[in-house]
C-alpha cells in the first residue's frame with residue numbers, strides 16, 4: 001500500500017473472488033456461473049446497444065424496470081437496478097447499517113458480508129449455523145441489528161422457507177432484514193411477494209447465476225418505495241450510471257425470454273441431483289442443496305488436497321480455508337458433460353490416494 005492510503009482502510013481484508021485463471025482451458029465449477037450461454041436474443045440486443053455506446057445509458061434503466069415490474073408483478077417504484085447484486089448489497093449496508101445498527105449474519109455465509117461491514121466500519125456479529133449447517137430462524141428473531149441472510153445460503157445451499165423468513169421480518173419491525181436471493185431460482189421460494197406487507201424487508205436478486213449473465217453485472221433490489229428511495233439516494237451519490245447500456249439491453253432481452261433460463265434451471269436442478277447421488281456413491285457427505293452448487297466432503301481427502309488435485313487435472317472447484325468448512329469443497333453444478341469429467345477425475349484421485 002502507498003503512504004497515502006488512509007489508516008481507516010489499512011486493516012481491510014478485501015473479498016477474494018473465485019479464481020479465473022487463463023493459463024489453460026479449465027472446466028470451471030468454482031464461481032457458480034451458469035454452464036449455459038445467454039440466449040441469441042440477448043446477444044443481438046447487446047450488439048444493437050453497442051452501436052450507441054457514445055451515449056450514457058438511462059440512469060433509471062426504465063425499459064428494464066418496466067420489463068421486470070411486469071414479470072415480478074410489482075410496481076416499478078419498488079425496483080432498483082444495480083451493477084451486480086454485490087452493488088445492491090453494498091448500498092444496503094451503507095443505507096441500513098452503522099454503529100447504532102450493527103449487522104448480523106451467519107458464521108458461514110457469503111464472504112462479502114464481513115467485507116462490506118469492515119469497509120463501512122459497521123460492527124457485525126456472526127451467528128453459528130446449526131451443526132447440520134442450517135440457519136435457525138429463532139436466532140435471528142432474537143438478534144438485535146440489521147439481519148442479512150442469503151437464501152439459499154452460500155456456500156451450504158440450504159434454504160429457509162418463506163414462513164421462516166416472514167417470522168424473522170415480523171419479529172422486530174423496527175429493524176431491516178435483507179434477503180439475498182442470488183440462488184433462489186434453483187428450487188427455493190422467493191420472498192419478493194412479502195415486500196407488499198413489510199416495510200422492513202429488502203430482497204436482492206441477480207442475473208449472474210440462473211440467467212447466465214455473470215459477465216454483464218446486473219442485479220436488482222426489491223422493497224417498498226421508501227426503501228428504494230433510500231438506495232437511490234446512495235446510488236445517485238456514488239454512481240448514477242451504475243448499469244451500462246449493453247447490460248440494460250441484455251437484461252430486457254433476458255426478462256423477455258424467460259423460458260430460456262427456466263429450462264436451464266430445470267436442467268441444473270436435475271444435474272445437481274445427479275451430482276449429489278454420484279458423490280454419495282463415491283463416499284462423500286453432501287449437504288442437501290437448493291442452489292446451483294453443492295458443498296461436499298470426503299473422509300479420505302482433505303478439502304484443499306482435493307481442490308489442488310482437481311486443479312492439476314484442469315478442473316476448478318472452490319475450497320474455503322475457513323473454520324467448519326475447511327474439509328469441504330464447493331462444486332458449482334455444471335453441464336452433465338462437465339460433471340461426468342469431474343466425477344471421473346475424483347474417482348482417479350480417490351484410487352491414487
Ligand SMILES: Cc1ncc(COP(=O)(O)O)c(C=O)c1O
Nearest residue numbers: 084085086110150154182206208
Ligand atoms: C450469496 C451471494 N450473493 C451475491 C453474490 C453476488 O453476485 P453478483 O454481484 O454477481 O450479482 C454472490 C456471488 O457469488 C453470492 O454468492
